Amino acid sequence: MSLIKNLEKDIINIINTAGYNVVDPMFQLSNRPDLGQYQINCAMSLAKQYGKSPRDIASDIEKELEKDSRFTNINIAGPGFINITLTNDYLAKMLNMVNDDIRVNIDKKSNNKVILDYGGANVAKALHVGHLRSANIGEALKRLARLLGYEVLGDAHLGDYGRPLGFVVLEIKKRYPDLPYFDSSYTGDYSEIELPITNVDLEQIYPYASLKAKEDEAYLEEGRDVTYKIQNHVRGYYDLWKKIVEISKADIKQIYDDLNVHFELWQGESDAMEYMPELKKIFEEANILTESEGAQIVEVKTPEDTSPMPPLLFIKSNGTISYETTDLATILERKIKYNPDEIWYCIDTRQELHFAQVFRAARLANLISEDVNLEVVGFGTMNGKDGKPFKTRDGGVMSLKNLINLVYEETLKRINPATVPEEERQSVAKTVAIAALKYADFLPYRGTDYIFEVEKFADLEGKTGPYLLYSVIRMKSLLSKAKEINYKNMHILNSDIEKDIALTILNLPLILTKSIEAKSLNDIAEYLYKLTSQYNKFYNENKILVEDNEKLRESWLVLTKVVYSIDTLLLDILGIRVPEKM
């Protein structure tokens, strides 16, 4: 158990000794630092329970607290707030423990096995700015969960199936009718064929084809036929589809690599297809399929529902399957292959109803054990300044590549030539640019929509990714200059700002716990800024390396080292890389 949680436990015991039974003492960092470091707020709520005045209760608790040598400056304020402060010695002692082993500042949460579905990339379709959110949050959530004890498998769950891909293949057929893929007499090996199409072409073909399908009935019909051929593994068509997936996947992987987003599993929707027969059997045996308007559906509405809950379309009236069914097959696939305790879906909140239907159908069919937690981790939409989903000036969606490039141009201008060698400028600028993007995306709570502005992401000063990188690099540089100095122990916390830093450090476990419970990273992003800016203030006020008082210098170096290690730990959780210099 972490130091801060232990402290809380001790305080519960003290309150019990004072004669009051309490589960949550409401022990927290004070928002009135002038009165004390921490506050205990339970006296007011205990008042009703015990029929006494809150101040009397606070006074009883105060008497017990005073017996504990770790606390000082205990006082009661207002209706019954108890303010306490830790002694300097005790605070320094705790910081030494964190310095010795950072694990005393982290609480494990669970050792459940989780499959985390994030990314949301579609084959042959450019990643756009909205994909940043899923990739970012998903990856960070995975890293956070692992730190707190979970075993997590990240799955890209590629959109590689369905009619859009049929249209892409159709359009390629229109443009390159002589390709052997469309020659039924061709008997050679398709894998040896050079396709005259790059990912850039695919990204252009996709919107063209889907627009044309909307306007042209005959084209639509042809597209359906091609889709059917792909899904039934018709030679040539199926092979071309595989080739497209391959080309597109390589490109998608490259961008994810740049973003420091890595998947353990690169399953696609198509991989779940082999589980369809078994899925159908399970649903038939569960006897929950009914026919409606020519389709096979599962009624998932319950009498308690007050909100819209349409039936799940298991098999569409034209005999094809819906993406609800694909998601159900994927649950089955995951159960068989990985047997997880939980499956988390990091998806746009607009898809929540869809997943609610899928989860209900899975429960009705007893597809997966009742103990397995199926959970949606929804994130908000990136909107433009008009409050509508973000579009570029020409009405298109801005690609993630373009956004990265835009920010890159800004960071490149600011790389310090005195510290970064010429040959490293570009790679450093890219790392800084991506840090700026990712951090800006983490700051708002995941569930709410937020307004996308290029200027916000390209901002390099203030509460930004570059600020954090700059500060961490400065700490690292300082520590490397202190290599010759033997520093091991924190002896003294000399000033208010040093104590503030110490308190922030000790509060880390609460932030991590809150973050994993909310499955949001904004508290971690906020905490990083708080800790780092407190440190920068301290850094600005003191000249550490030239300090004559050795005990003080040693303490300052320990403080620097602890802040540095927490910063690097948290940046790594957010999937933000730190360059050597900038």
Add this chain to the structure above:
RNA sequence: GUCCUUGUAACUCAGUAGGAUAGAGUAUUCGCCUCCUAAGCGAAAAGCCGGCAGUUCGAAUCUGCCCAAGGACGCCA
């Protein structure tokens, strides 16, 4: 129409298991580099927390109604 989400400083956002004086960044104004990276530090100014009522010792936070914006609501994924 039904349901969900949101409304906090000029802008973008935190804060919502009720707690003391509502925070941050940006933008604005003013200070700080002979010394560990100034992408830094400090200061000032900026608010009827959408509105009205209620619950409570105490409400940005909970409840009700209203106003405004966005989203979802069976054969696209």
